[in-house]
Amino acid sequence: xxxxxxxxxxxxxxxxGVWALTASDTTYELFEPxxxxxxxxxxxxxxxxVRDDMMTVAMIGPxxxxxxxxxxxx
Amino acid sequence: xxxxxxxLLFLAGFSWAIANFQGLSAxxxxxxxxxxxxxSLSTAEIETKVKSLSEQFQTDxxxxxxxxxxxxxxxxxxxxxxxxxxKKSGIDExxxxxxxxxxxxxxxxxxDPDFDKQWNLKSINMESAWQASRGRGTTVAVIDTxxxxxxxxxxxxxxxxxxxxxxxxxxxxxxGHGTHVAGxxxxxxxxxxxxxxxxxxxxxxxxxxxxxxGAGTVADIAExxxxxxxxxxxxxxxxxxxxxxxxxxxxxIEYAHKKGVVIVAAxxxxxxxxxxxxxxxxxxxxxxxxxxxxxxxxxxxxxxxVDISAPGGSLRxxxxxxxxxxxxxxxxxxxxxxxxxxGTSMASPHVAGVAALIRSIGVQNPDQVEQVLKQSxxxxxxxxxxxxxxxxxxxxxxxxxxAQKSFGFHGLMGWLRNGLFLGPRxxxxxxxxxxxxKLLMLxxxxxxxxxxxxxxxxxxxxxxxxxxxxxxxxRCFHLVDLPHWPLRVLGSSFPELGGAIQGAxxxxxxxxxxxxxxxxxxxxxSHPQLKWFALGSSAGITAxxxxxxxxxxxxxxxxxxxxxQGFLAINALLCLALVYLASKSATRSA
Numbered sequence: 001x002x003x004x005x006x007x008x009x010x011x012x013x014x015x016x017g018v019w020a021l022t023a024s025d026t027t028y029e030l031f032e033p034x035x036x037x038x039x040x041x042x043x044x045x046x047x048x049x050v051r052d053d054m055m056t057v058a059m060i061g062p063x064x065x066x067x068x069x070x071x072x073x074x
Numbered sequence: 075x076x077x078x079x080x081x082l083l084f085l086a087g088f089s090w091a092i093a094n095f096q097g098l099s100a101x102x103x104x105x106x107x108x109x110x111x112x113x114s115l116s117t118a119e120i121e122t123k124v125k126s127l128s129e130q131f132q133t134d135x136x137x138x139x140x141x142x143x144x145x146x147x148x149x150x151x152x153x154x155x156x157x158x159x160x161k162k163s164g165i166d167e168x169x170x171x172x173x174x175x176x177x178x179x180x181x182x183x184x185x186d187p188d189f190d191k192q193w194n195l196k197s198i199n200m201e202s203a204w205q206a207s208r209g210r211g212t213t214v215a216v217i218d219t220x221x222x223x224x225x226x227x228x229x230x231x232x233x234x235x236x237x238x239x240x241x242x243x244x245x246x247x248x249x250g251h252g253t254h255v256a257g258x259x260x261x262x263x264x265x266x267x268x269x270x271x272x273x274x275x276x277x278x279x280x281x282x283x284x285x286x287x288g289a290g291t292v293a294d295i296a297e298x299x300x301x302x303x304x305x306x307x308x309x310x311x312x313x314x315x316x317x318x319x320x321x322x323x324x325x326x327i328e329y330a331h332k333k334g335v336v337i338v339a340a341x342x343x344x345x346x347x348x349x350x351x352x353x354x355x356x357x358x359x360x361x362x363x364x365x366x367x368x369x370x371x372x373x374x375x376x377x378x379x380v381d382i383s384a385p386g387g388s389l390r391x392x393x394x395x396x397x398x399x400x401x402x403x404x405x406x407x408x409x410x411x412x413x414x415x416x417g418t419s420m421a422s423p424h425v426a427g428v429a430a431l432i433r434s435i436g437v438q439n440p441d442q443v444e445q446v447l448k449q450s451x452x453x454x455x456x457x458x459x460x461x462x463x464x465x466x467x468x469x470x471x472x473x474x475x476x477a478q479k480s481f482g483f484h485g486l487m488g489w490l491r492n493g494l495f496l497g498p499r500x501x502x503x504x505x506x507x508x509x510x511x512k513l514l515m516l517x518x519x520x521x522x523x524x525x526x527x528x529x530x531x532x533x534x535x536x537x538x539x540x541x542x543x544x545x546x547x548x549r550c551f552h553l554v555d556l557p558h559w560p561l562r563v564l565g566s567s568f569p570e571l572g573g574a575i576q577g578a579x580x581x582x583x584x585x586x587x588x589x590x591x592x593x594x595x596x597x598x599x600s601h602p603q604l605k606w607f608a609l610g611s612s613a614g615i616t617a618x619x620x621x622x623x624x625x626x627x628x629x630x631x632x633x634x635x636x637x638x639q640g641f642l643a644i645n646a647l648l649c650l651a652l653v654y655l656a657s658k659s660a661t662r663s664a
Contacts, residue, residue, distance in 0.1 A: 013416060014343055015417065016288075018288065051289075053318075054289050054291055054292070055289070056287075056290075056314060057249075057313060057419055058417075
């Protein structure tokens with residue numbers, strides 16, 4: 001399932017840490033995010049696939065496999 | 075005769091199985107005394123007596139607590155010698171009693187230096203649970219990022235697992251999460267290093283389904299569940315979640331449950347109502363997380379699907395000390411580190427570890443294990459949002475309840491593994507003898523008897539046992555307040571008698587020699603029945619001396635030297651020659 005989402009990048013302390021996108025209604029766990037997005041507080045707009053076939057150690061929300069992104073600011 | 079030998083072997087095996095049970099061997103210790111003054115005395119009279127006693131016996135009598143003066147109870151530093159002196163001093167006139175102020179140790183506290191930082195294990199009462207079980211005989215499959223062989227897992231037994239991510243047998247960890255989870259379940263404990271784990275005598279089965287990023291596919295996870303069920307796992311821990319409902323996964327869980335596997339999974343960390351898959355499937359015990367104060371951790375999922383709650387920690391608390399501390403790897407360089415993590419990932423292995431303890435005690439059916447976990451959990455009142463499931467995990471209550479429910483064959487096996495409670499006045503210390511040596515002596519004696527074709531009758535059998543090992547199980551029993559030496563002597567073989575009377579573990583050369591065998595044969599060789607006793611005894615003495623010579627040549631006055639070894643070996647050879655000659659004579663006259 002492809003979705004578009006806008007929100008803030010956060011780093012959450014589960015296990016050794018995980019990158020997340022906190023959107024208005026959902027927190028997404030970012031699956032292997034590109035290095036440019038690995039920055040706390042970054043405002044971004046992303047397009048990606050929600051991976052319903054995946055499970056993770058972080059369990060903070062749907063897993064988002066980013067296809068493309070746009071940095072809106074920090 | 076064979077039945078008798080089988081019985082003996084059973085008894086030996088039985089005792090061997092409880093060899094590691096330490097809980098009942100702790101004798102009462104004290105370094106202070108309790109004085110209870112008579113009720114008829116006034117406070118002033120008591121104060122006068124206290125002062126004079128303190129001066130007379132050079133020890134300060136003090137209040138035990140703020141209630142002590144009213145209760146007329148005082149304590150003073152003192153040992154057995156002082157106690158005896160005081161008792162003989164006519165103190166009965168104004169005291170109800172004077173007695174040792176025993177320090178009670180009803181729980182097992184491991185020597186791992188950072189155990190003090192594991193608030194989580196204390197909060198589920200692990201110290202008293204370890205008295206009953208440490209998970210021996212069970213296997214816990216850790217479906218996670220793999221398990222790395224970090225220092226504090228060195229003594230933990232691992233069984234072969236599989237890496238479903240890279241399709242290889244070595245399921246090591248390149249992330250750090252799985253190793254941490256494995257540590258909570260079975261970190262090497264009481265090893266003077268690092269931290270403790272719950273079921274540290276259980277075996278771990280590493281199943282890697284999550285890659286370096288901490289994510290993995292439902293297909294791999296489902297396959298690993300079937301692998302665990304097919305390869306002897308008793309408990310599965312899944313500190314993972316997410317994704318949608320999957321028929322493949324549901325069937326794998328059904329399959330494992332039908333095969334008797336207890337399945338535990340984390341509720342999830344999205345702070346939302348309803349747990350993640352796989353915790354949401356039937357037959358999976360869903361675990362929510364508690365912080366160090368016993369409250370629901372802020373991140374923990376709750377509501378539908380939470381069966382029980384357990385410590386998951388919270389790094390917001392106490393400058394990070396509110397997390398769960400275990401040994402894991404630093405994924406950057408693979409080095410071994412101790413790290414505090416938070417999450418329902420950390421809560422789930424607490425429940426899986428306790429499930430292993432319950433299985434070890436003998437409750438096998440996964441539904442019954444779940445029932446024990448839930449019934450023994452500490453219920454939380456007014457839990458309208460189902461933060462806690464049936465309650466907070468309590469390892470101590472869980473093992474007690476499991477012990478009550480574990481009748482039947484599996485219960486018996488559990489009792490054999492974990493020990494027997496014989497009561498406060500009567501205990502069994504299996505460490506009093508070296509079971510390996512004793513069994514070796516018995517086996518050697520039996521081989522000698524077989525080689526010289528001694529007939530398998532009662533006198534010969536008794537001789538064989540009394541000559542080689544004696545009724546050694548008796549050495550393990552202790553009766554409080556009674557001297558141990560009679561049991562020690564009764565539990566000794568003929569060569570060990572000298573040492574047993576002395577109270578030494580070493581053999582005394584006055585009894586550990588060929589003379590005893592020689593005397594028995596001289597006296598009884600002409601007797602139709604007792605000659606077999608004499609021959610059996612001599613074969614047993616040969617075995618005892620020979621095994622001691624090669625395995626543990628400890629002789630009073632000679633130490634563990636080559637001289638001691640030579641002394642025992644020569645006497646064993648002389649004994650063997652004696653049995654050979656006497657058996658020929660006895661067989662001819664039979």
